[in-house]
Amino acid sequence: MRVAGLLSAILLVLQTCNVFGEMFTALVDMEGLVSTEHELVKQLDNYIQEEETKLKQLRGYMEEYESMYQEAIADVSKYLANPVNAFLLVKRLTSDWKKIEGVMTQNVGSAFVKNLTQHRTDLRFPSDEDLNGAAVALMRLQDTYKLDTHALANGNLLGKTYSRQLTAGDCWELGRQSYNNGDHYHTVLWMGEALNKFDEESNKTVTRESILEYLAFSTFKQGNVMEALQLTNELLKIVPYHQRALGNKKYYEQVLLDQGELPPDVDTAGLDNVIAKPFNTANLKLKKPNDHLEEREKFEKLCRGERLMSLEMESRLYCRYVTNNNPFFFIQPLKMEVGFLKPLLVIYHNVISDEEIETVKRMAQPRFKRATIRNPKTGELEHASYRISKSAWLKSEEHEHIFKVTRRVGDITGLDMATAEDLQVVNYGIGGHYDPHYDYARGDRLNAFKELGWGNRIATWLFYMSDVEAGGATVFPTVGAALWPRKGSAAFWYNLHPNGDGNELTRHAACPVLTGSKWVSNKWIHEHNQEFRRPCGLKFDAEM
Template structure:
């Protein structure tokens, strides 16, 4: 608009000059109106230059931040991208920030896009990526009891991992969460954005009232109309002609008046006398899902221990049976739980093997999927955030060697085992509680000649914080150890699924989590682990000891 006004003023001046050449010299009075035109051009041009300088200041600030962040990232790429805050801000820079730059400086942005976006070797995140990154930060915040104020300063569990987020970062995060209808967290981030906006005193493409509008309307959508009204009045104090704010004030006043009238009527009752409101005797019962969620989050934070009656039976030893090769190269193993037995085998993947497997898997990575319980088809799910690729034994000697090694330390046949699944978890990547086996009447795994009898989970990286494998029924947390593999049986001897093996992958707080899975099926195990003829009532109905909170020890 500013440029168009400037151009329009220039056109006026051009027309005036043309007219002046013809007759202006004949009367000074006729020249006098040009002074007004000239003043308008000076004012417009002055305003235009101020605005351009502000745009350049913003652009230079973006450039300095980009340079600093890129230099920091290149020093240690895995650790930099393993930090969820860094990953979010990187996606934000290449989505909303770039859109803002494009809106502000069209010519410069078109030039940038001609150099980059039109080339096939350059990737850009989408707004869906931005929303996913915002939701991941919220997931980490809720799972690990993180304060929004701490996250905004680049601190994760009290450790500084990155530079503080700017007001613009917090504003964009809050706006993204608002658009995802997560109004509680949107409100928290907008509140931080407002605080930083006032502290930074920097030019932004949004105003203080823009932040306040999100805060006010978030309160309204959360049912707190009185607070929404307070924030709307604050907006009007700064911007008296704000159209939406002026319209919302009478709307909010009407809702408040109606609510107060309803409350008065309810208290009066039919007799017109005040009634004492009944207070429920007990809090509403927690649903099984909510209970499991609470246990899951505590396990992710490492706040629970296995009960003493289990821990006293745990021990380490060298595995030498199952295969003659193990007599020459025994494997260190540690029992992490008993009945069901969950074992950790150490040093079963070398660094070179890990590197080779990662290199083969990366080009095949797709959004991780789960089995649809109705169709048996693989489908993406919001409760599993990662990317995975599959590697066959036939295409690589490294993969074939890993399969043979699995057979050696598990003592099971690989005849009907699935291909090696390689997984890398993204920003706040996780997999909520689930079973690896197919439940009754689920059509999954029919082509593998039987259900998943066992799981082998290789850890291909250490994780600085988070990323544990947790068993919600057992109260067990396994934190990643690079080169190790966790192993457990999913089925009872009867072939029924063992409900105690319900497990989950906790969100990665900081770092990059790489794992690979080898799922072994019943087919081929007939003479190795034969099924019992009778239903295992004793094992199915066994009482699992309750896990112990660490705080109570």
């Protein structure tokens, strides 16, 4: 647009030249035209250079997109199973694509962009919300699995290199998303990494001042005032009249004086030359965001595979073949693994076939919507930031395979499936997780399942329909147990004691998926019709 405006101005000058009379009648007057022509040639040369630079830039974008596409198309599922790849894909189609549109709209690209906009409804573009969600998911993985920022930026997850390195611009975008969420902890980590990568890049993907602006303020918000001042001074060396930086500098200096962190013989004038040393987040005091989750530490340890269960308890766990007193399993018994004793957490292996899994996935995928939780107070379904996945519901009568797996759950558990909810199918995406929760309704919130008329959720059956390369465990923070997903297996536990009271030890969570894609399906079984199948014992917490 700047070039177009420049040419318009030149044309305007040429049009107004006639007011000076017939220049060609006097050589002296024409001598001035030589200077005019020289200026036109110079401006035209500048225009051509800008167009060539633009084309070179667009070609670079195209080659990068083509390279990423070829890498992805080789194995789409494997490519998207990597959370870094998934984030970068969303970033390329949101903030990066906006930059490309900006380049193209400089003259010749506008027609193409207009045509693309007209067909935008036919194409699938992620939104800014998707970009933010992908960034938040990456940071969730970073925190849960204690991933080093520098290693993650270099495509390294738990000692393995999975993807290409992030650029300074990629790291800046992650930091910007954190900043927009009010998360200054991750802003410092990712803007700091962006600054380090900026110094290493020959082809700059972001400006130094844009990094410093975010980094300085977030460093201050994390309580590191001197470092924030150093970064602000560095920013002002680049942009001396940066109004916000000038205001922040004055404020930081006053804070340091008020806190007595300066020697008495140093005044604010002496702080003008305080320039940041090589930036290292290890030298800062950083505070993680407070997410108000009491068992967060236990939850994350279990997700990382750390042992919280006592050796004495582990020694009592076992695997065995069982029939559960069902004649169907006399010839081919069930493979049962006990993951915990009280509450009884069991895994049954090889209880759903690959063919059945593919049927379930194929039927569910077109119906996927973002997973909801049932509000315990109102009973209404709603979205929640602590449950990141997509889900669909399948009825038993819709397909023979759905009918068979539902009947199989009844055969194994001995419970009546007439009062079980439809099969819920869930796929966890980038950093997909479900924070600690109860499956049953508690206390004065029993109206959550009132419309079903089947009472509370007595039990949970959870099919694992994929192998997850890293992460994705089902964990029980209160008791320190973890059940790891294995394709074809299923977890089962009772949510209620036999007398109908809720078992608070069944509070559980789905760990974030680090690499891979996690598919599960579950049946929630309700109390009604189970009176003689799971009768109340002599003790309130008797397990049967």
